[in-house]
Amino acid sequence: MLIDAHEDIAWNMLAYGRDYTHSAHEIRRQEAKNGSRAPELNGNTLLGYPDWLRGQVGIVFGTLFAPPKRRQTRKWEGPAYADAEEAHRLYRQELDLYHRLADEHPDQFRLLRTRADLNAHIAEWKQKPADAPKPIGIVVLMEGAEGVRTPDELSQWWEGGVRLIGPAWAGNRFCGGTGEPGPLTAEGSALLAAMDDVGFVLDISHMDPQAARQALEAYAGTVIASHANPAALLPETDSNRFLPDDVIDALAARDGVIGIVPFNRFLDATWKPGDPRLPLEKVVEHIDYICQRTGSSRHVAIGSDFDGGFGVESVPAGIDTVADLQKLAPLLAARGYTNDDIAAIFAHNWLRKIKAILH
Numbered sequence: 098m099l100i101d102a103h104e105d106i107a108w109n110m111l112a113y114g115r116d117y118t119h120s121a122h123e124i125r126r127q128e129a130k131n132g133s134r135a136p137e138l139n140g141n142t143l144l145g146y147p148d149w150l151r152g153q154v155g156i157v158f159g160t161l162f163a164p165p166k167r168r169q170t171r172k173w174e175g176p177a178y179a180d181a182e183e184a185h186r187l188y189r190q191e192l193d194l195y196h197r198l199a200d201e202h203p204d205q206f207r208l209l210r211t212r213a214d215l216n217a218h219i220a221e222w223k224q225k226p227a228d229a230p231k232p233i234g235i236v237v238l239m240e241g242a243e244g245v246r247t248p249d250e251l252s253q254w255w256e257g258g259v260r261l262i263g264p265a266w267a268g269n270r271f272c273g274g275t276g277e278p279g280p281l282t283a284e285g286s287a288l289l290a291a292m293d294d295v296g297f298v299l300d301i302s303h304m305d306p307q308a309a310r311q312a313l314e315a316y317a318g319t320v321i322a323s324h325a326n327p328a329a330l331l332p333e334t335d336s337n338r339f340l341p342d343d344v345i346d347a348l349a350a351r352d353g354v355i356g357i358v359p360f361n362r363f364l365d366a367t368w369k370p371g372d373p374r375l376p377l378e379k380v381v382e383h384i385d386y387i388c389q390r391t392g393s394s395r396h397v398a399i400g401s402d403f404d405g406g407f408g409v410e411s412v413p414a415g416i417d418t419v420a421d422l423q424k425l426a427p428l429l430a431a432r433g434y435t436n437d438d439i440a441a442i443f444a445h446n447w448l449r450k451i452k453a454i455l456h
């Protein structure tokens with residue numbers, strides 16, 4: 098099994114009406130036929146039920162995401178929020194979409210909310226042949242906590258199925274974020290304390306490094322970076338979206354896991370749309386960097402961010418859909434990674450983190 102820690106499924110359903118019960122190719126065909134603006138704004142889709150199944154992607158962290166209106170660019174021209182009230186409404190709608198997806202297609206999708214859900218899910222995947230139809234497990238991850246109006250509503254989000262929270266996307270009232278540096282605020286500290294009480298995973302992706310360092314000091318619970326690449330391999334950019342070495346070290350010291358994003362611009366900062374796609378080996382370089390830095394294969398995994406603002410045009414050559422993430426296995430093996438290492442990177446590292454918070 099492969100676990101992907103970051104896919105913007107609900108956002109695409111809400112903004113573009115993408116129907117992920119179909120294959121990525123079928124969705125592309127339909128969007129071309131209907132003149133959908135999704136391919137132009139968000140790229141051609143990389144996701145679809147048959148593709149998850151083919152790639153043995155048994156568990157996905159499905160996000161709740163919407164951009165703030167002040168940061169809306171062309172690719173985020175869909176639903177956006179001006180304040181916490183609007184953010185709350187959009188995030189609620191997206192959570193409902195995951196519930197509807199699982200309720201209406203229980204043969205294809207299943208929300209994982211408890212340890213019993215997880216155990217049953219893994220048992221079914223182990224027991225059935227690789228190509229046999231079975232549901233994809235979704236664990237809900239809130240990307241950007243603007244939808245949380247006050248910390249005391251966190252228990253309602255937990256009840257609704259959210260299990261991981263990344264406080265930031267852009268900067269917000271909680272902390273500095275991508276493109277908007279800054280520390281953890283008093284409101285951010287209060288949010289973290291309440292998240293810790295309920296038992297969420299803290300996702301530091303998109304937090305400004307200064308805020309991430311403070312959060313890693315403050316948060317006693319489980320910590321990860323669901324989708325973030327090492328800054329050291331992206332020397333041409335001074336973007337605060339990537340992980341400095343000391344933040345990687347701090348995450349590893351807390352037994353954290355980092356999901357590498359196979360997005361060309363996050364693999365080589367000089368890459369621009371229209372350039373030749375990068376070799377898949379680039380993804381292995383980023384995985385290998387974390388392993389070398391932290392001394393083992395325990396702290397790195399995949400967080401594809403697929404359909405999160407880019408499509409098939411912007412991922413390395415050889416990836417046509419999410420199913421092709423499996424092509425990383427032989428490349429890792431060629432670099433000397435054992436089967437156990439590959440299983441850790443593909444699934445066991447994320448599994449360890451999910452198990453820590455599912456009861």
Ligand SMILES: [Zn+2]
Pocket residue numbers: 240302303324402405
């Ligand atoms: Zn993101």
